[in-house]
Amino acid sequence: MDPKSKTLKTFETPPASPSHFSFTITKVAVSQICQSIGFKGSKTSALETLTNIAAIYLQTLAKSASAYATSSGRTDSNLFDLIYALEDLASVHGYPGASNVNNPLLRSATVIDIMNFVESTDEIPFAKPIPHDNTQKESIPPKNCNEFGRAFEQRSHIPRWLPPFPDPSTYEICSKTRFHKSIRRENSLKIFGSLRNSDTFAQDIEQNDSIGGRASCEEEERGSCGMELAAERARVRFKMCVGGEEIVMGVDLRNGVCRGGKRVSWDNNYSRMGEQEGEVKRRRL
Template sequence: MNKPKSRRKSNTQQETTPPGDFSFNITKVAVSQICKSVGFRRSQVSALETLTLVATKYLEALGKSAVSFSNAASRSQSNLLDLTNAIHDLSLRAGFTGASTLYDSNCLLKSSVLEGLSCFVRSTDEIPFAKPIERAKEREREGVKASPGNLQRGAHVPEWLPGFPHMGSNEKSKKRVNGEELWENSSSVLGCQIDVLEDKRNGGNGCKLAKKRTRVKFRINGVGKRMHWNRYSANNEFTQTKDEDAEAEYKNPVKSKEAQTLVFKRRKR
């Protein structure tokens, strides 16, 4: 009678692990599945943990590299090119064919690393993970559904404020003004006709602004003095001048007749 109790106790003691270990243990299961598929029958605990640690570090390094690539291209979402660059960076150590001429050819996606991955997908049998994993997001959503009052506003928002706009109706704002799309969402990747995309691109007159932008001015205390952002000063500081002086100072370096006539017209008024 006593023995199973003591076993249970030891089990519960093993289960109380820090939360970072949960993902590590799942990775350990996946890595041991891969080791078994390669041909190993058994494994040392330390060796398996080392390989698991290396695998997690690989994933994180891949992510960090992809993020730095996408941030360098001033995007927040990573796309296929960022991930391809990241995979290239990590496989440079082992080397691959075409690594030296990777950036000479225009097509980054022609690389042998991606071909190797597709060969790997074709040649390797699927070994799905042992158990389904519940997503953290789904759990959170279920908790939110239980209290529908908290769906729109958090506890810090006072009740007399109007409700937030519905998140589902936000799809229109995701599309860009000129109908451009991200490359990975374009029809060339999704397998539709490429010609349609090119026609669109040729037809629409791309990045030209519909209207010429006017200069932005603003008054402070309104007594004929204006704050100007003096873009020709080397120090890049605010200078406070009278209106007409600033106008002349702004227009002179341009030296176009139109600009000067504009200034004269204003003075006549």
């Protein structure tokens, strides 16, 4: 009960950095070794010191072996480099046959000691399966993995570490996109802005600019509530496919404003509705 809560606590308190992750795993391995030796428990400081020393020993061994490999003009280390490194580290303590210059390397006492150790020691596998951190690998491809993103990802000239393309709905030709009626009104500002033909859209932009920055800011703030457009502009019709059925919105959608039969674009009505919202509601009632 108590050690379990302790381990949980050590997992929770510090931030999950890679060094802490490896340190924790080393700690488990070192404590397993200590337990196999005969210890029943340990002070935290002592165990952490021994863990640090294990990590430093391993890294020193690796550095020394790679240094021997580098001095021989190789990048990959081999057995001889490793034995040299082992002898280097064992030379503090001393090992039999260290003074013998002609002793062949493969018969080094350090290696023989390790062989004896492996034969005499019981095999203690690591206590827990190591959780593989796959999140980093998965985050390299885009998170919103739709067909568009995948198509771009498959292109080999784009490096994998580059961020994914933005969502296709932000730059795809929007007449192909389908809307549900429920979100149609909410997205009226952005979607209808891009739905229009490019020339009318440019016209709108000019008109918006003429209104002034303050108005456009207000539009952004109000968002779905509608936008203030210039009163006069060309009639706009657009077709949409909803469930295979073509809807011409300017005609079909007759709300209170175009009840008189006059064809007015839905967008225009809606934008007016924003500023005359109360009036429209009263008429509907």
